[in-house]
Amino acid sequence: MRPLLAGALARLRRRRGRALLAAAGIAAAAAMTGAAVTVSYNLHDGFARSADEAGIPDVIVHFDPHAAGRVAARVKSLPNIASVSLQLEQRPVVLRTRGHAPITSGDLLGTVGTRHGYKIVAGRDLSGRTGEVVIERGLASQWHLHPGDRITVGGPSTGGAVGARVVGVAVAPDNVAYPLASGARIWMPYRVVAAIDGAAGQPVNTALLWVNDRSQLGVTLEQARAASYGLSGVNFVTREGVGVLIDGAAGIVIALLVAVSLGALVGAGVMVVASSRAEVQRRLETIALLRAIGASPRAITGAAAVEAAMVALPSATLGLAVGWWAAAGASARLLEALDQFPRGAALLLPLSVCLVAIVALVAAASAWPTWRACRRPVAAMLRDAELPTGARALRLPAGTIGLGMRIAVARPVRTAATTVVMATSAAVVLLLLGLATTLQRLEHDPGTIGKNYQLTSHSGVLALPRIRRLPGVADAAQRFSSPVADSFQLGETFNLVSYCGNRLRFEDPPLAAGRRATSPGEAEVGQGLATALGLVPGGTLAVQFGDGEEARFHVTGVVRTLDNDGRVAYVQPGVEVCGFRGGQTVIQLKDGADQGAVTAALNLTGNRPATVGGVTSRNAAFLGVLATLLRTIAVIDGLVCLYVLAQMLALTALERRGAVGLLRACGADRTQVGMVFFGAASVVVAVALPVAVLVERLVLGPRAADLAASYATVSLRAGTAEVLLALAGLVLIAVVASAWVARRALAEPITRLLRDD
Amino acid sequence: MSGMSGMVATLRGVRKTVGSGSARRTLLDGVNLELEAGKLTVVVGRSGSGKSTLLHLLGGLEPADEGAIEVAGVRVDGASSAQLVDLRRHRVGFVFQFFHLLPELTGEENVLLPARMAGDGAQARERARALIRRLGVEEAASRLPGVLSGGEQQRLAVVRSLVNEPLLVLADEPTGNLDEASGHEVLGLLRSVADEGQSVLLVTHDAEASRLADRVLTLRDGRLAE
Numbered sequence: 011m012r013p014l015l016a017g018a019l020a021r022l023r024r025r026r027g028r029a030l031l032a033a034a035g036i037a038a039a040a041a042m043t044g045a046a047v048t049v050s051y052n053l054h055d056g057f058a059r060s061a062d063e064a065g066i067p068d069v070i071v072h073f074d075p076h077a078a079g080r081v082a083a084r085v086k087s088l089p090n091i092a093s094v095s096l097q098l099e100q101r102p103v104v105l106r107t108r109g110h111a112p113i114t115s116g117d118l119l120g121t122v123g124t125r126h127g128y129k130i131v132a133g134r135d136l137s138g139r140t141g142e143v144v145i146e147r148g149l150a151s152q153w154h155l156h157p158g159d160r161i162t163v164g165g166p167s168t169g170g171a172v173g174a175r176v177v178g179v180a181v182a183p184d185n186v187a188y189p190l191a192s193g194a195r196i197w198m199p200y201r202v203v204a205a206i207d208g209a210a211g212q213p214v215n216t217a218l219l220w221v222n223d224r225s226q227l228g229v230t231l232e233q234a235r236a237a238s239y240g241l242s243g244v245n246f247v248t249r250e251g252v253g254v255l256i257d258g259a260a261g262i263v264i265a266l267l268v269a270v271s272l273g274a275l276v277g278a279g280v281m282v283v284a285s286s287r288a289e290v291q292r293r294l295e296t297i298a299l300l301r302a303i304g305a306s307p308r309a310i311t312g313a314a315a316v317e318a319a320m321v322a323l324p325s326a327t328l329g330l331a332v333g334w335w336a337a338a339g340a341s342a343r344l345l346e347a348l349d350q351f352p353r354g355a356a357l358l359l360p361l362s363v364c365l366v367a368i369v370a371l372v373a374a375a376s377a378w379p380t381w382r383a384c385r386r387p388v389a390a391m392l393r394d395a396e397l398p399t400g401a402r403a404l405r406l407p408a409g410t411i412g413l414g415m416r417i418a419v420a421r422p423v424r425t426a427a428t429t430v431v432m433a434t435s436a437a438v439v440l441l442l443l444g445l446a447t448t449l450q451r452l453e454h455d456p457g458t459i460g461k462n463y464q465l466t467s468h469s470g471v472l473a474l475p476r477i478r479r480l481p482g483v484a485d486a487a488q489r490f491s492s493p494v495a496d497s498f499q500l501g502e503t504f505n506l507v508s509y510c511g512n513r514l515r516f517e518d519p520p521l522a523a524g525r526r527a528t529s530p531g532e533a534e535v536g537q538g539l540a541t542a543l544g545l546v547p548g549g550t551l552a553v554q555f556g557d558g559e560e561a562r563f564h565v566t567g568v569v570r571t572l573d574n575d576g577r578v579a580y581v582q583p584g585v586e587v588c589g590f591r592g593g594q595t596v597i598q599l600k601d602g603a604d605q606g607a608v609t610a611a612l613n614l615t616g617n618r619p620a621t622v623g624g625v626t627s628r629n630a631a632f633l634g635v636l637a638t639l640l641r642t643i644a645v646i647d648g649l650v651c652l653y654v655l656a657q658m659l660a661l662t663a664l665e666r667r668g669a670v671g672l673l674r675a676c677g678a679d680r681t682q683v684g685m686v687f688f689g690a691a692s693v694v695v696a697v698a699l700p701v702a703v704l705v706e707r708l709v710l711g712p713r714a715a716d717l718a719a720s721y722a723t724v725s726l727r728a729g730t731a732e733v734l735l736a737l738a739g740l741v742l743i744a745v746v747a748s749a750w751v752a753r754r755a756l757a758e759p760i761t762r763l764l765r766d767d
Numbered sequence: 768m769s770g771m772s773g774m775v776a777t778l779r780g781v782r783k784t785v786g787s788g789s790a791r792r793t794l795l796d797g798v799n800l801e802l803e804a805g806k807l808t809v810v811v812g813r814s815g816s817g818k819s820t821l822l823h824l825l826g827g828l829e830p831a832d833e834g835a836i837e838v839a840g841v842r843v844d845g846a847s848s849a850q851l852v853d854l855r856r857h858r859v860g861f862v863f864q865f866f867h868l869l870p871e872l873t874g875e876e877n878v879l880l881p882a883r884m885a886g887d888g889a890q891a892r893e894r895a896r897a898l899i900r901r902l903g904v905e906e907a908a909s910r911l912p913g914v915l916s917g918g919e920q921q922r923l924a925v926v927r928s929l930v931n932e933p934l935l936v937l938a939d940e941p942t943g944n945l946d947e948a949s950g951h952e953v954l955g956l957l958r959s960v961a962d963e964g965q966s967v968l969l970v971t972h973d974a975e976a977s978r979l980a981d982r983v984l985t986l987r988d989g990r991l992a993e
Contacts (some may be wrong), residue, residue: 407884668865677853
């Protein structure tokens, strides 16, 4: 064994270039793994983890301002309460600091009590002294504020402003961070907030409740509802509900990123195994010679495993570090945008596990084929190590590209392994492209969430006939959307949507089960709501309105909609709603109508319209962070493709030195030699792309879409444009790899190439 | 022996060394040589005497240290890589000891390889077929090299060296890997190539080659002698 190990070391030293090539491949796979683990481990369970860390309340109750004493007395009567803080929330307030434009959507909070539901991440908490302020991390990042800096806070009612020194920076995961959230949150001592508000009598408008037993939360909420009698504008938000909302805000993207990362992991694993197999194939003759001089299969296999591990350990460590470095920043920024915390040092554990797994995988991938090779007769091994005779006639062109294709086909195992890796990587890239397109559509196209109207306006029902007559308008209707709670589970809030007009003409999300609600008293519920409340067609939806009124609907169907994360119910009310005041006029345009002209016409009639968007956030910074993450994964994926193809071609060039020498002796120039390698690469590309399209359409796309939003139908099928883009990328990679290998092959003298054959 | 006249290649004071330091060795030391069209010139010498190097210098496969080399009116020494590519495509044909047929291509496709590199399509195919017929390798032309005998492979290699109608054919021990009968056939082919008007420079240990040659030169201590 010792001589074999010494031989392995000597071989690594002697064939430094080849060892470096193998190491580069392992490093690329490890980088992909590192990035995937960093993204998925950081994002997985982010809200629950961060909520625990920051200690956000189990229930947040918003209501119109009331005296703190009266509210405290009611809360004290509730069962299962562990802790209470009352807050006065004032918004909007104007925030100013030197060197930045004022923010007019500040959200000022003053707490009566010691628990705020946030975690201080820089500086310290409020001491109770005036002149101190704690700001949210999103604001600190936007304005580059640190403890010790000063800001000015002004209340619109007072018109005055107070200056304050930032003493701490906080993260409160019960909302996403500014600027993803519309308001920037700051906390000041209660009396300062009350003074800015200008109201007398120690008013509060928010209660933060922490319960002893979360399993009894339903009972507490029921009691709280009863106890809130007399308070107006009461709105309950549970920690679970916040989680759904927060996860829903970026849930689709996060889930897709996790899915993509898993795909990348599979790709990396296939690549490591394929490159190890290729290495063993290349060494088949050496193995045969070792067997011929009496080395045991066990010793040869052990030496192969150790040699592979010696290459894998440093390269995998480097690769994982690079992958972590590439993804950590982007995923941390994403978490920051969501007001969540990264895993920090806890990431070391999964990364270490990955390191061990990669080294073991490489060692096993080298040992297993070596072991199998050792079990065969020496003569058979030597025969297999020789170049193929090409005894099968191939119906391929005989030009430079055709020759390359024939050379690739002569090594079917290697070509197939390379094709598998390329197809996997290309499928992931297709998924990323499909995701990007879907995100864009979700953001801008209301049709993707089942809304067949393009404009809205706060006109009344009486304006409908006039709007319908406008040029370019196909139809208009009045849409009523009310935030309501489930009568039995008061923490479950959702939107109740009804129409004065034919709803299905304006809003027809696809049915997942049952039938449409067409008669009075019937309802279609979104999948998200159906899952939360356990509703099925035939069941009953009990609704409690904000004023305490209740209504019941017969559930006829379940629909797949992304609107409000599927927590929505479309109802046919038992009464005619066209006589109701309020609501929103929805306007459907004719095909090809000029939206700008219709908007101008509506403005002229005094019905100022708004454009209907999609479902995702319109926050450019947030989407920018997501784009960075997707790009990081795509770039690593592309590098993996490049490496795998270059390695295959480099192995081919090494084996076929004589052929390259002959071609050059026959007058082949650099382009022609490159075309031979491109021909070999084109076999891989030609097979990998259709396989990738099938894998993306049949496996990755549906699985990722299901992970992203099980409550809605999201198509992540790559379209023609995406497939063409992926093809262009693969061809580019093939050209670059071919040119690189040809350049190396041309650097050697022809006579040496011919002599070594 | 044929007697077509015209100088095809010349070497003047060509010097070539290999290795470095104490291992430095002079293979060619001021070699002068003239190769005429229609002549079969044979160079003999001990192994390692520099015979193959002489062919490589003429074919532009490696550079000389000193001296002037001219093939078909083109200076090979100091030529750019594009000029060398042109030289190999149009002016020089190679025959190697180990045939160097590509196993993935049929005999005819192997023959056509230099023509494809030169971008010479349909005309080359006709030329190749005519050569194949003339040199009697029709049967081998349609098969893959893996199923051909050494003699058949080398005959195809000779046809390949001629497909672009080079003025100079350089053959490096073409019978070194063949049995006596096959070697005899290949030497006969090269003789007929010279008789057709091309200049053939043959490096060999084969005594029969000397009998067929128009001129026999011996390379010894880096110098050529009649």
